[in-house]
Amino acid sequence: MTAPLLVVEDLTKRFGGLTAVDRAALTVRAGTIAGLIGPNGAGKTTLFAMISGFETPTSGAVRFEGRDVTALPAHQRTAAGIARTFQIVQPFAGLSVRENIAVGAYLRRAGRTEALAHADAVGRAVGLGPQLDRPAGEMTVAGRKRLELARALATDPKLLLLDEVLAGLNPSEIRDMIPVIRRIREGGVTILIVEHVMQAVMSLCDEVHVLAQGRMIASGPPLAVARDPAVMEAYLGHGAAARIAASARNPGAPDHA
Amino acid sequence: MTGSARLPILIAVIVLALLPLGATSNTLLNFMTFALIVALAAQGWNLLGGYGGQFSFGHAAFFGTGAYAMGLLQVRFGLNPWAAMPVAMLLGAAVGWAIGFLAFRARLRGAYFALVTLAFAEVFRILANAWAFTGAAAGLLVPLKLQAANMQFEDKRLFYWLVLAFVAGALVLTAELARSRFGARLVALRENEDAARALGVDTLRVKLAAITLSAGVTAAAGGLYAQKSLYLDAAIAYGPWISVDALLAPIVGGLGTVFGPLIGALALLGLGELSKMALGNLFGGAVPGIDLIVFGILLILAVAFAPRGLLGLFDRLIRRPRPAEGGEATP
The missing domain is CATH 3.40.50.300 (P-loop containing nucleotide triphosphate hydrolases)
Structure with a gap:
């Protein structure tokens, strides 16, 4: 154990x-x-x-x-390693998807280049690769849920x-999301x-x-x-x-x- | 938000610097100097209000502190204005930090924060109007000594270029800030404070840093104003007019953008001047307060038709129209 x-x-x-x-x-x-x-x-x-x-x-x-x-x-x-998401998704509407994730990435990276690169990697890992440059306010519900996940993940948590x-989410979106969590x-x-x-x-x-x-x-x-x-x-x-x-x-x- | 703004900043500053070489009218130079001072105050406001979403109605508190510090350090302490300037900025920044500490620790937001800043500015105005040290109601005269070593120039263009240098500095500062970690955190807390906290952003610290920086920049504008007119009283330094101009310019020009305050200040004050002249000719005399009516109309137009300001309007009209702009796009 x-x-x-x-x-x-x-x-x-x-x-x-x-x-x-x-x-x-x-x-x-x-x-x-x-x-x-x-x-x-x-x-x-x-x-x-x-x-x-x-x-x-x-x-x-x-x-x-x-x-x-x-x-x-x-x-x-x-900062200690506990990250959370919100039930009611709260994207930073004025920022792109990549910049949204970067806010989380900045927690352990001071430089813009490193933070944006980490945001890219995390965004791709949760399946947001094609949407990284889009404004976060334009995302669908499923996209926003993934963004919420990506932002929290970008803080490099030990506990999520x-x-x-x-x-x-609809049943097919749920089926897509479960492997992401795994x-x-x-x-x-x-x-x-x-x-x-x-x-x-x-x-x-x-x-x-x-x-x-x-x-x-x-x-x-x-x-x-x-x-x-x-x-x-x-x-x-x-x-x-x-x-x-x-x-x-x-x-x-x-x-x- | 935007990519690197270095080239546009360089172009804008060069164009503004060349202006007094072509047009030699004293009125125009006077107007442009004043407009750039207001633009600088607005650039300070924009750091806190535009990027951080904390709307202050009392930036006069910082402008006035900068102005009075500049005047008093020379008149009462015999300090050279070149040395007084950084001190004035630091004092303005300190006042910003103190007001921020009181307001943000009490978790004041939105209208409550706006009212508290307005109240502070009014208290400062009343105090400056009553205290003998600040010259009370008679005001404060800075002795005329036309020497470059004294930040007073025979050639008015030199002072204009000095103000422009400050505006250029604020443009670069804003552009750098927008691309930094601090800028990202500031925008994040503007959009959603809880979400920002969940991502490890110490929102109190970021807001305090923003109001301190914001106040320092606006105090520089106050200091330059004092040096330009060489006279101050409480209604000028701490008057609501500068609080209003400092927040209107970014709203009209484009909130949370590098160039918004500059474009807004030039547009607002330019139209104000033009309407004063036009209506003055029409009625055969000055129409007091007409520029304020123009400001009001511009604010209503900006809020109704150009929520992203003149820059946003420019974006929408000139560039290729982008599909599905913002909003809750339905899938």
Whole structure:
């Protein structure tokens, strides 16, 4: 078993009286793809924001490579090696695709030539080669998702946090994107993804964490988690696991009780 | 954004430098000197507002600090103007840093940032108008000593060329900055601050560097203004007129472009002068404030029809029309 790269310890975030994330814990091992799933409103985005430094936790800690990074602001976490993408893609509209990626590349390269060359390489790796000179504002949704990925990758992260990079894509675009994510992992980058597209989670992830109502209710290999009664209940409502088990025993019986 | 702008800068500076050799009219030379000083102030504004997207309504704070520093260092401390100039720029930059530190640390953006800068400029104006050290309401006179060693020239063209040298320096600075890491980060935070932070950009630091640089350039314009007119009062140095000119010129000329402020300043002030003359002839006397009405009309026209300024308009009219310009192109 490889060493843990990211350790989230009992993270809690309260907004006034609402507890968005309640003592959530998870560990991501180096070299793996981990998934974070959960029904809408489970607190995934908030947990993600706390890992990337965009929200300050009410309590708990985030450890990266054994170092406590809880107090670091977002830009310093990126410098430490944690990069993120946004669910709502945020291209720099006034810049070309290459210049967009270069903003990420500049993090570890001061010179324009090196940064642009690195931007080119990263852009090609995610399949943006033909569009490098186009204004970022003209990209399609699929193109923008790739650009979002490329920019984060250009910062040379050790851990890449992907916030629903497949949302809004059609099935064939999703099929094109999955190998891109796999190749990133093969390049030595550890990945944590928040995703709603279950087919992708099942095929990509080594380990899946399930958040429901702010709490971590299950963790483990994708198939085991999918069969977990607590997870079924969280997605399908109270009693769902029992009904599914019952209907599995009597295939002819009606689904609703 | 654009590729290397070195050749166009060289051409523009040569054309402007040759101007006083052909046209000898004193009025024209006076006007061009003034227009270039405004262009320099606008170039300073453009670094922060055009590239960084932080719209200041109070660049008078930096212009006035440069102007008063230039005047006071000579009058009260007996400093040579050539030595006073860099000090004036540094003082303006320091004021820029201080205002930026207060405003950006408090995460003020957009209209709130604009209002805070406006408030600072007004406070400085009121203070300069009341304090005996700055000459209070009577103003400050810089003694006339027509010597090159004193940055006062018998031949007015020499001062024009001096101002032009500053404008050229600001053009080169802007072009270099636009192609640097700092420039890329500045544009990134203008377009989307959260996305920039996620890519490791320390947005507070970049904004502070931008406002410091911006203020230093605008303070140089103030210093040159003081040396040109050899008289200052609070309404001139810290007056809202320069805040307005400094932001209108880049908007009319082209925000976040190397040449926008220069082209905008020449167009704005030129049209203002022409309308003053034309309407003056028409009504048989001066029509006060007519240039401000022209500015207002130009601003409305620019915002409505040329959101990328005169340079953007030029791009669209002269060059081959490009398919699908910006916007949310539907696939």
